[in-house]
Amino acid sequence: xxxxxxxxxxxxxxxxxxxxxxxxxxxxxxxxxxxxxxxxxxxxxxxxxxxxxxxxxxxxxxxxxxxxxxxxxxxxxxxxxxxxxxxxxxxxxxxxxxxxxxxxxxxxxxxxxxxxxxxxxxxxxxxxxxxxxxxxxxxxxxxxxxxxxxxxxxxxxxxxxxxxxxxxxxxxxxxxxxxxxxxxxxxxxxxxxxxxxxxxxxxxxxxxxxxxxxxxxxxxxxxxxxxxxxxxxxxxxxxxxxxxxxxxxxxxxxx
Amino acid sequence: xxxxxxxxxxxxxxxxxxxxxxxxxxxxxxxxxxxxxxxxxxxxxxxxxxxxxxxxxxxxxxxxxxxxxxxxxxxxxxxxxxxxxxxxxxxxxxxxxxxxxxxxxxxxxxxxxxxxxxxxxxxxxxxxxxxxxxxxxxxxxxxxxxxxxxxxxxxxxxxxxxxxxxxxxxxxxxxxxxxxxxxxxxxxxxxxxxxxxxxxxxxxxxxxxxxxxxxx
Numbered sequence: 001x002x003x004x005x006x007x008x009x010x011x012x013x014x015x016x017x018x019x020x021x022x023x024x025x026x027x028x029x030x031x032x033x034x035x036x037x038x039x040x041x042x043x044x045x046x047x048x049x050x051x052x053x054x055x056x057x058x059x060x061x062x063x064x065x066x067x068x069x070x071x072x073x074x075x076x077x078x079x080x081x082x083x084x085x086x087x088x089x090x091x092x093x094x095x096x097x098x099x100x101x102x103x104x105x106x107x108x109x110x111x112x113x114x115x116x117x118x119x120x121x122x123x124x125x126x127x128x129x130x131x132x133x134x135x136x137x138x139x140x141x142x143x144x145x146x147x148x149x150x151x152x153x154x155x156x157x158x159x160x161x162x163x164x165x166x167x168x169x170x171x172x173x174x175x176x177x178x179x180x181x182x183x184x185x186x187x188x189x190x191x192x193x194x195x196x197x198x199x200x201x202x203x204x205x206x207x208x209x210x211x212x213x214x215x216x217x218x219x220x221x222x223x224x225x226x227x228x229x230x231x232x233x234x235x236x237x238x239x240x241x242x243x244x245x246x247x248x249x250x251x252x253x254x255x
Numbered sequence: 256x257x258x259x260x261x262x263x264x265x266x267x268x269x270x271x272x273x274x275x276x277x278x279x280x281x282x283x284x285x286x287x288x289x290x291x292x293x294x295x296x297x298x299x300x301x302x303x304x305x306x307x308x309x310x311x312x313x314x315x316x317x318x319x320x321x322x323x324x325x326x327x328x329x330x331x332x333x334x335x336x337x338x339x340x341x342x343x344x345x346x347x348x349x350x351x352x353x354x355x356x357x358x359x360x361x362x363x364x365x366x367x368x369x370x371x372x373x374x375x376x377x378x379x380x381x382x383x384x385x386x387x388x389x390x391x392x393x394x395x396x397x398x399x400x401x402x403x404x405x406x407x408x409x410x411x412x413x414x415x416x417x418x419x420x421x422x423x424x425x426x427x428x429x430x431x432x433x434x435x436x437x438x439x440x441x442x443x444x445x446x447x448x449x450x451x452x453x454x455x456x457x458x459x460x461x462x463x464x465x466x467x468x469x470x471x
Binding site for chain 1 (some may be wrong): 373382383
């Protein structure tokens with residue numbers, strides 16, 4: 001089976017600073033790939049390269065066999081098939097929730113308004129926000145805003161969903177509601193690439209976990225392999241520091 | 256000091272006709288200048304040097320030279336070249352529009368560039384083209400922020416339209432100068448002209464306040 005996403009020798013730098021070095025990855029249909037790693041490791045940049053919000057300097061990215069580097073493709077056509085959920089939600093503040101969700105299907109997919117609206121209503125029910133259709137985004141909590149952002153991306157009926165630290169900007173009590181929506185999506189068979197700091201979530205939902213540091217994929221495996229039997233020292237030290245931090249949050253000392 | 260209301264009353268029909276022309280010239284110049292300014296503003300944000308450079312040159316020229324000089328060049332140079340004759344009202348509208356476009360271009364550019372990158376990225380990630388992202392996401396939000404700056408520019412334009420009296424476009428100042436010459440008076444014509452300009456600009460600023468509140 002051909003991969004949904006194939007990344008070959010991807011390189012990315014900002015000025016003289018190299019952020020991604022020779023990244024290779026294949027993501028197959030219905031697979032959930034979770035990328036973990038310390039801040040500044042390049043994982044968000046990598047995710048943003050997958051729909052060319054960042055322009056890589058070298059290598060190839062294929063989405064369903066289509067090269068994003070081909071100068072003849074229309075990148076907006078590829079982006080329409082790849083949903084992206086941002087850390088900062090980026091809802092459109094001048095539009096009601098329902099219009100946030102319908103604008104792209106109406107303008108990009110050329111759906112009739114009625115079809116787009118009934119799809120939006122269905123998606124709002126799915127993320128548990130049916131009663132918020134006619135409010136503006138300012139009146140939503142962070143968790144609600146992020147669920148609307150997920151509904152907005154899903155309204156395009158994408159084949160792939162990318163999540164860029166979707167819970168990092170949320171108050172702790174709101175993380176769960178967003179992760180629950182993502183879990184449902186994974187169960188339904190959505191192909192997903194998720195950058196996250198939520199280790200329990202990564203372990204539970206991921207088919208495959210990638211540990212990135214300093215612009216390279218240090219280690220890659222099943223959640224069991226990465227979390228129970230990490231091979232590389234850097235993976236081990238990252239995970240143990242995360243565990244220590246978790247213990248501290250729970251008021252218990254790790255040692 | 257005596258104040259001769261009678262000469263104001265004498266000139267009132269002409270000055271009111273002049274005021275209508277001032278309003279007409281200003282309104283058309285605001286509309287044409289804003290449309291041209293939008294094009295130039297986008298041109299200046301282009302990634303292509305060959306598009307960007309002429310737009311910068313345009314803005315620098317029209318901001319960097321006196322409007323008075325521009326009015327004379329349009330009236331005695333450009334309009335005869337195109338129409339084969341002079342036409343003060345057309346010249347006034349063209350000169351004010353060209354000048355205003357340089358300022359509105361910068362207002363558009365600053366307003367658009369003040370939007371967070373996240374809004375544009377969100378639009379792109381949903382498959383929107385650059386044009387769609389601008390039309391549906393960026394401009395509706397940016398224009399709200401631009402209203403105070405546009406208000407300034409429009410008020411300046413209404414006042415600057417008084418300069419076209421020099422090419423004999425029969426607006427407020429043209430008739431006020433006439434009144435001043437005919438009766439050798441200073442305060443009556445110029446105070447009355449000031450009052451009319453003030454009424455126009457004050458109404459305009461109130462109108463823009465309402466618009467700003469409505470869009471907020």
